[in-house]
Amino acid sequence: MGITKTEIFTDRQNSLAIMAKVLGHPARIAILDHLFNIKACVCGDLVNEIGLSQPTISQHLKELKQAGLIKGNIDGNKVCYCINEEAWQRMRNNIVSFLDQDPYKNDCC
Amino acid sequence: MGITKTEIFTDRQNSLAIMAKVLGHPARIAILDHLFNIKACVCGDLVNEIGLSQPTISQHLKELKQAGLIKGNIDGNKVCYCINEEAWQRMRNNIVSFLDQDPYKNDCC
DNA sequence: TTAGTTTATTGCAATATTACGATTAATATC
DNA sequence: GATATTAATCGTAATATTGCAATAAACTAA
Numbered sequence: 001m002g003i004t005k006t007e008i009f010t011d012r013q014n015s016l017a018i019m020a021k022v023l024g025h026p027a028r029i030a031i032l033d034h035l036f037n038i039k040a041c042v043c044g045d046l047v048n049e050i051g052l053s054q055p056t057i058s059q060h061l062k063e064l065k066q067a068g069l070i071k072g073n074i075d076g077n078k079v080c081y082c083i084n085e086e087a088w089q090r091m092r093n094n095i096v097s098f099l100d101q102d103p104y105k106n107d108c109c
Numbered sequence: 110m111g112i113t114k115t116e117i118f119t120d121r122q123n124s125l126a127i128m129a130k131v132l133g134h135p136a137r138i139a140i141l142d143h144l145f146n147i148k149a150c151v152c153g154d155l156v157n158e159i160g161l162s163q164p165t166i167s168q169h170l171k172e173l174k175q176a177g178l179i180k181g182n183i184d185g186n187k188v189c190y191c192i193n194e195e196a197w198q199r200m201r202n203n204i205v206s207f208l209d210q211d212p213y214k215n216d217c218c
Numbered sequence: 219t220t221a222g223t224t225t226a227t228t229g230c231a232a233t234a235t236t237a238c239g240a241t242t243a244a245t246a247t248c
Numbered sequence: 249g250a251t252a253t254t255a256a257t258c259g260t261a262a263t264a265t266t267g268c269a270a271t272a273a274a275c276t277a278a
Contacts, residue, residue, distance in 0.1 A: 099205065
């Protein structure tokens with residue numbers, strides 16, 4: 001059905017999945033890479049930097065923004081996007097604590 | 110168009126996105142949670158543990174398996190799945206090194 | 219005011235994902 | 249053998265995602 005049954009999972013499971021999903025597209029990884037490299041950016045730069053159309057970039061930026069990972073300031077007719085430090089660290093901590101579980105105790109396979 | 114233009118991104122960006130995407134569904138997070146908890150499992154257990162049908166669970170297990178995160182041993186008419194330790198650590202390292210980039214240097218927003 | 223610049227939104231087509239009933243394949247048990 | 253159990257696969261429906269052309273909105277500059 002293409003629809004996720006979120007109600008049967010815990011808040012933590014849903015939250016982890018949402019965060020991972022936002023990172024689950026190379027364009028959004030590339031946008032974040034670029035933000036980390038130049039420390040600030042606008043949408044126009046990204047259209048040249050990445051190879052996607054302006055509407056597509058705008059849409060990916062919107063998803064990153066909705067997830068809280070970036071924040072934008074309107075500056076004349078440009079928009080300045082940055083990483084949201086607090087949200088980034090929060091996400092990092094959640095994902096890392098999931099990934100840092102120790103899988104080295106299986107004895108069946 | 111619903112299709113990702115992977116060819117315009119780096120291998121690292123595509124690889125990170127693929128790993129994140131696999132974690133981008135709460136059912137797969139729940140399956141991994143369960144594997145971490147009980148250290149071994151079979152598909153039947155998961156159908157009761159999680160609230161999805163057997164074919165749906167099987168499909169999610171297939172994706173985890175394709176990503177290399179779990180491995181399964183056939184044991185009679187059951188299948189025993191475990192975390193693939195090497196692949197898990199590899200994924201962990203890649204994602205953590207991405208998340209550990211320091212966003213605290215922006216001065217525009 | 220008019221024209222240019224920049225980003226967001228709308229609308230749509232193509233493809234992907236999620237979910238499950240029905241079925242299959244393989245083994246286990248009687 | 250016949251029947252039960254387990255997990256994978258097939259087929260299909262519903263929904264989501266990706267991408268872009270066209271357009272709108274908001275500002276800048278002449």
